[in-house]
Amino acid sequence: MGAREVGLPDTVGAGGLPDRVTIWEVGPRDGLQNESEVVPVGTKLEFLDRLADAGGTVLEATSFVHPEWVPQLADAEELLAGLVRRPGVSYPVLVPNERGLDRALRAGVEHVAIFASATETFARRNLNRSLDEQFAMFDPVVAKAKAEGLAVRGYVSMCFGDPWEGAVPREQVVGVGKRLLDMGCDQLSLGDTIGVATPGQVTALLAGFDGVDRLAVHFHDTYGQALANTLAAMQSGVRTIDSSAGGLGGCPYAESATGNLATEDLVWMLDGLGVEHGVDLDKLADTSAWMAQRLGRPSPSRVVRALRG
Amino acid sequence: MGAREVGLPDTVGAGGLPDRVTIWEVGPRDGLQNESEVVPVGTKLEFLDRLADAGGTVLEATSFVHPEWVPQLADAEELLAGLVRRPGVSYPVLVPNERGLDRALRAGVEHVAIFASATETFARRNLNRSLDEQFAMFDPVVAKAKAEGLAVRGYVSMCFGDPWEGAVPREQVVGVGKRLLDMGCDQLSLGDTIGVATPGQVTALLAGFDGVDRLAVHFHDTYGQALANTLAAMQSGVRTIDSSAGGLGGCPYAESATGNLATEDLVWMLDGLGVEHGVDLDKLADTSAWMAQRLGRPSPSRVVRALRG
Numbered sequence: 001m002g003a004r005e006v007g008l009p010d011t012v013g014a015g016g017l018p019d020r021v022t023i024w025e026v027g028p029r030d031g032l033q034n035e036s037e038v039v040p041v042g043t044k045l046e047f048l049d050r051l052a053d054a055g056g057t058v059l060e061a062t063s064f065v066h067p068e069w070v071p072q073l074a075d076a077e078e079l080l081a082g083l084v085r086r087p088g089v090s091y092p093v094l095v096p097n098e099r100g101l102d103r104a105l106r107a108g109v110e111h112v113a114i115f116a117s118a119t120e121t122f123a124r125r126n127l128n129r130s131l132d133e134q135f136a137m138f139d140p141v142v143a144k145a146k147a148e149g150l151a152v153r154g155y156v157s158m159c160f161g162d163p164w165e166g167a168v169p170r171e172q173v174v175g176v177g178k179r180l181l182d183m184g185c186d187q188l189s190l191g192d193t194i195g196v197a198t199p200g201q202v203t204a205l206l207a208g209f210d211g212v213d214r215l216a217v218h219f220h221d222t223y224g225q226a227l228a229n230t231l232a233a234m235q236s237g238v239r240t241i242d243s244s245a246g247g248l249g250g251c252p253y254a255e256s257a258t259g260n261l262a263t264e265d266l267v268w269m270l271d272g273l274g275v276e277h278g279v280d281l282d283k284l285a286d287t288s289a290w291m292a293q294r295l296g297r298p299s300p301s302r303v304v305r306a307l308r309g
Numbered sequence: 310m311g312a313r314e315v316g317l318p319d320t321v322g323a324g325g326l327p328d329r330v331t332i333w334e335v336g337p338r339d340g341l342q343n344e345s346e347v348v349p350v351g352t353k354l355e356f357l358d359r360l361a362d363a364g365g366t367v368l369e370a371t372s373f374v375h376p377e378w379v380p381q382l383a384d385a386e387e388l389l390a391g392l393v394r395r396p397g398v399s400y401p402v403l404v405p406n407e408r409g410l411d412r413a414l415r416a417g418v419e420h421v422a423i424f425a426s427a428t429e430t431f432a433r434r435n436l437n438r439s440l441d442e443q444f445a446m447f448d449p450v451v452a453k454a455k456a457e458g459l460a461v462r463g464y465v466s467m468c469f470g471d472p473w474e475g476a477v478p479r480e481q482v483v484g485v486g487k488r489l490l491d492m493g494c495d496q497l498s499l500g501d502t503i504g505v506a507t508p509g510q511v512t513a514l515l516a517g518f519d520g521v522d523r524l525a526v527h528f529h530d531t532y533g534q535a536l537a538n539t540l541a542a543m544q545s546g547v548r549t550i551d552s553s554a555g556g557l558g559g560c561p562y563a564e565s566a567t568g569n570l571a572t573e574d575l576v577w578m579l580d581g582l583g584v585e586h587g588v589d590l591d592k593l594a595d596t597s598a599w600m601a602q603r604l605g606r607p608s609p610s611r612v613v614r615a616l617r618g
Contacts, residue, residue: 265534
């Protein structure tokens with residue numbers, strides 16, 4: 001059933017929103033990386049192809065993290081070798097360090113992302129570095145990537161809450177973000193990694209930067225706040241929004257646990273608001289329903305369940 | 310695990326929001342009415358008691374609809390006879406017509422709600438009346454309720470989309486709402502019965518009325534939009550928000566289909582925004598986890614799943 005057939009009301013924009021946003025699709029990387037069963041590389045390639053067919057223009061394809069850390073993405077080289085790149089579509093990849101960047105460069109990527117932490121504890125746990133030491137690790141990565149002519153995104157994780165430290169001071173997040181921008185990152189993606197943020201906190205964090213042109217937002221829907229937070233970010237002028245097809249990225253062992261904001265739920269809102277984005281909801285929902293079948297459990301996206309359940 | 314322990318960031322309000330809202334809890338009525346297995350009246354009474362314990366101040370208790378239409382709520386008299394009313398808590402009930410009102414009056418209720426339609430097709434299907442004829446049906450109900458000193462809420466259903474008619478013209482919804490207010494309703498609850506609305510449409514509909522003091526909103530989360538729509542309504546000044554404990558109210562045959570906005574997801578947002586409401590999230594999540602166990606399936610509330618899953 002298509003969106004029109006379920007009684008979608010007329011498009012009505014809300015004041016102060018951008019006319020157009022870029023959806024940064026993280027499903028193939030952030031969505032799949034927690035899956036315990038390894039998804040065959042052919043399925044991943046079909047996933048990327050379907051996402052491009054549906055109108056996706058930024059598809060985060062994989063990560064050059066050490067294969068032992070994330071076995072699901074150990075096929076990064078094979079994936080990129082098999083990828084038929086579409087004109088007008090960008091396929092950024094995550095690179096954790098210089099070694100990962102070198103692998104990515106050999107694979108011919110044009111767009112990379114690094115993954116920084118806004119908190120001390122997560123920096124130590126995820127990067128085995130202190131908050132300060134992470135910059136020393138990332139600096140040569142960004143420098144080399146820029147020298148090679150790549151575009152570089154900097155993820156800032158745990159921007160609102162941290163499971164060990166609790167509330168994260170806004171100044172600390174802004175400080176981390178600004179250092180990544182100063183280092184040469186073209187864009188920051190501010191992530192609510194554990195999904196605890198609410199809209200006022202989003203507005204406040206964004207206001208801490210000098211403008212939002214280089215800011216993207218990355219919300220997790222653990223507490224159901226992701227779309228409301230996205231609305232608040234758009235009201236602050238943000239024009240790049242991360243989301244995951246079908247809401248992929250939850251904890252795979254909890255049947256309906258939720259991870260990333262589902263691209264379909266985002267697209268439903270953008271369509272209703274009249275904010276352009278270029279993604280075809282029906283094709284996307286088909287893709288997510290197809291992937292849910294491959295993964296053997298229902299999509300956590302409410303739109304996918306409503307349209308394809 | 311409590312909300313504090315999962316890394317909730319500091320409370321940060323967003324400009325222009327109300328300082329305090331009233332949560333109109335619809336779980337016991339709208340949440341349970343679609344359950345095919347009849348819930349024992351003792352369980353319903355415990356549910357209401359727990360909701361009051363958790364700080365709920367408006368608990369929509371049941372409906373005096375004809376028992377054959379909604380067998381789940383056929384115990385309305387028994388429920389109200391067994392209800393221990395708490396001081397400061399209102400227990401409104403739905404009354405579909407004069408006969409239902411008479412039953413409610415005999416049961417000693419002080420607050421009733423009628424359920425009108427914004428569309429011709431739903432009026433015919435749900436009320437067996439035309440859009441216009443519904444007013445002739447409701448007029449004596451409201452007049453009698455007011456004469457008896459009751460408070461009266463008017464639900465307006467299908468305010469944004471209708472499964473048969475598609476988009477619903479805003480003027481039509483405003484027209485229906487104003488007739489209900491003119492008839493004597495103290496409050497309108499504007500319902501997105503099929504969950505298709507997006508925030509700009511909410512803002513636009515609310516602007517069609519002369520102020521929002523007598524308006525409440527009632528969002529369903531079918532397409533994941535309920536909380537974003539609630540944020541938009543609060544940004545327009547709305548101070549009464551309908552929600553259902555644990556997100557009760559989905560289609561019971563689809564395991565995780567979603568119905569009403571979950572009270573817990575709303576409370577999480579309000580707590581983060583610093584908007585007062587009086588509900589204790591931990592007690593509420595305990596209540597919803599308990600009810601989910603009675604119903605034999607997980608709560609669709611993301612907060613309940615995250616905190617109690």
